[in-house]
Amino acid sequence: MSTIQIDHLTADFYKAISFKNEETPDFTPLKILFYGDGILVNNSFNKPITFTAESFIQAMESQIAAGGMSQFMQHELHSKTEIFGRVARRVSVYEYNFADHDLEWLPRGINFIQFVQIEGNWRILSMAWSDENESHLIPEEYLG
Secondary structure, three states: OOOHHHHHHHHHHHHHHOEOOOOOOOOHHHHHHEEEEEEEEEOOOOOOEEEOHHHHHHHHHHHHHOOOOOOEEEEEEEEEEEEEOOEEEEEEEEEEEOOOOOOOOOOEEEEEEEEEEEOOEEEEEEEEEEEOEOOEOOOHHHOO
16 A cells, blocks of 8 residues: 555655744644644653644744744654554654754654544544654664
8 A cells, every 4th residue: 555645744744843944934734734633742751742733833833932943843764654444653763953954963753653544635643752862762673
């Protein structure tokens, strides 16, 4: 089964949350990528931080308005997608940065994304991610 639509959906997600200093981000596309309210969980810290798609957008906009984030870039380095019927899951290895988009080394993490197919179209149901750290390095099997 082809993953092309899921590949594009994932790329659209990363593109929608990425912006450079001189850009005003438009998070509107995020709303159509998710099924229902969507569930996003950042589990990079001591306690998970849970969002709906809407509250994730609000949190990003608040950080930008408060001056806590003037640019952000995140993109996929490698992925593996499995589809069964009208459900799918993707292991998405990403790198990100809040500053210079052209640094040689960028922090990385893994995003586990679940998808559902509705009327022939895939939508993101949920995602949970964790950034790489000294205690949790990304396994080689996820890098190529």
